[in-house]
Amino acid sequence: MRLDRFLGNLPCYNRQQVRLLLIQRRVRVDGAVVADPLHEVREFSRVEVDEQLHQAGRPPRYLMLHKPTGCVSATQDPQHQTVLDLLPAELRDDLHIAGRLDYNTTGLMILTNDGQWSRRLTQPRTKLPKVYRVQTEDEIGTHYVDKFREGFYFAFEDLTTLPAQLDILAPREARLAIVEGRYHQVKRMFGYFQNKVVGLHRERMGPIELDPALAPGEFRALSSAEIAAV
Ligand code: URA
Numbered sequence: 130m131r132l133d134r135f136l137g138n139l140p141c142y143n144r145q146q147v148r149l150l151l152i153q154r155r156v157r158v159d160g161a162v163v164a165d166p167l168h169e170v171r172e173f174s175r176v177e178v179d180e181q182l183h184q185a186g187r188p189p190r191y192l193m194l195h196k197p198t199g200c201v202s203a204t205q206d207p208q209h210q211t212v213l214d215l216l217p218a219e220l221r222d223d224l225h226i227a228g229r230l231d232y233n234t235t236g237l238m239i240l241t242n243d244g245q246w247s248r249r250l251t252q253p254r255t256k257l258p259k260v261y262r263v264q265t266e267d268e269i270g271t272h273y274v275d276k277f278r279e280g281f282y283f284a285f286e287d288l289t290t291l292p293a294q295l296d297i298l299a300p301r302e303a304r305l306a307i308v309e310g311r312y313h314q315v316k317r318m319f320g321y322f323q324n325k326v327v328g329l330h331r332e333r334m335g336p337i338e339l340d341p342a343l344a345p346g347e348f349r350a351l352s353s354a355e356i357a358a359v
Contacts, residue, residue: 216240269301
């Protein structure tokens with residue numbers, strides 16, 4: 130939110146006062162004086178006027194987890210282990226999942242408390258590829274490639290999937306890059322050919338690759354370069 134709106138929404142200042150506070154250089158964001166009314170205030174920003182703290186801010190957090198099979202992509206579940214259960218309790222607070230995976234899908238899962246950042250990673254409009262290694266029950270025909278590029282009509286959502294890149298690696302194995310994350314998208318795409326997905330592993334989301342040093346169930350913080358790349 131813009132700084133002038135943030136301050137104007139507080140019960141203590143009207144718009145005229147906000148303008149004055151900024152001109153008088155009495156507003157600090159993350160410790161630095163800010164006079165620009167358009168300066169962006171996020172939930173992570175610390176905002177002070179004179180010595181009064183109006184928002185304490187909190188640190189943004191970004192983790193990558195190697196999701197194992199047999200756990201659900203949810204923050205809570207009455208029956209099954211969740212991906213959050215794999216983290217120490219003190220790290221779980223306020224995290225959400227950027228791009229869910231099915232119960233038996235493995236691979237890269239990103240957890241963060243930064244909604245703006247995770248939307249950039251997951252929204253189709255940013256066109257960041259989510260790359261999967263797929264194993265199927267039956268052979269993958271070369272004619273699949275064009276169909277993946279053309280798109281599949283999903284009646285439930287009434288949409289056609291965006292162009293996807295399928296690279297056949299072996300008779301029953303392929304690498305697939307999609308820019309969306311529709312419900313069971315990969316399984317439904319192969320389902321069009323009545324070819325069952327028997328193994329699914331996410332290798333990459335946009336610029337972030339699953340760290341090969343992470344065993345299933347392990348996690349690490351993203352580096353500042355990985356965070357900045359999104
Ligand atoms: N597509 C699927 O069908 N399942 C997943 O877990 C991810 C993508």
